[in-house]
Amino acid sequence: MKENKLTLQDVKKTFGDGDQQVEVLKGITLEVKAGEFVAVVGPSGSGKSTFLSVSGALLSPTSGRIMIGNQDISTLHAKELNQIRLKNIGFVFQSANLIPYLTVRDQLLLLSELEHQTHKEAEKKADGLLERLGLLHRKNHYPEQLSGGERQRTAIARAWMNDPEIILADEPTASLDSERGRTVVQMLADEVKLREKAAIMVTHDQRMLDLCNRVVYMEDGQLISKPSV
Incomplete structure (x- = not known):
């Protein structure tokens, strides 16, 4: 059986104080194994972005456990979480978020x-x-010289640069x-x-x-599993 790369156990996330508290994640439990690519879908406001931020150690959970491999990252300090994000997690965002004054190759070298x-x-x-990723011929080009697909492929290459165990992609x-x-x-x-990542x-x-x-489908801060596609 393949190992779990990312595990969330009854993860909850609440924002605000006192009477103004809003529970955005309501007990999320999910395991993602090596070699597995999981899609999360659901309506706007259902908690998907918060879920991704908590999974990627950008936000700390209010309660519950988050495991990367066998390491519980739920209670780590900010400096330790910075290292977790650098070494273990690659992010691909809705917009490629490339640095405009760096070439394609230098986007990757910055992480190194x-x-x-x-x-x-x-x-x-x-x-x-x-x-x-079919970009070697574009390595000395700047983001403004790339097509939308090329920018996203650059973002994917950057996400893999430090050989992370987990990739998190937001739209x-x-x-x-x-x-x-579809190509991306x-x-x-x-x-x-x-x-063999997740x-x-x-x-x-x-x-x-x-x-x-x-x-998996997210509704009102909860995940509802569906059969494999």
Whole structure:
């Protein structure tokens, strides 16, 4: 049986104080295994973004446990969580969020500098990722010189740069047409399977769900599992 890369156990998240408290996540339990690509869908306001932020250690849960592998990150301090995000989690956002004054290659190398990889090792790794994603010929281009699909592929390459155990994608196809969106999600799915990692994608795009191993639906702060697609 494959190992769990990410585990949430009865995770709750409440915002506000006193009478103004709002419980956004109401006891989320989810396991994502190595090689598994999970889609999370549901109406706006159902808690999907909060769920992704808590899963990615951007927000701390009010209660419950979050495990990355065998490590409980629920009670770690801010400095420790920074290291968890750097080493264990890759993020792909709705807009690629590329730094406008860095080339495609330098977007990736910036992460390697934070991780203190040697420059030679980092360049080799960056070029390998860009080649797999069909971007090596664009490595010296700036974000404004790229198409929407190329920017998202760059974001995917950047997310994989430090070889994280988990990829979290927030509406990665929102700014893309159907063909380019499917190409981006297919690349995510292929990389997850190839590298035996785990990925969660929050999406409204029903056309992408067949590329995922499993779909879970979020309603009113709770996850409702559905059969695999």
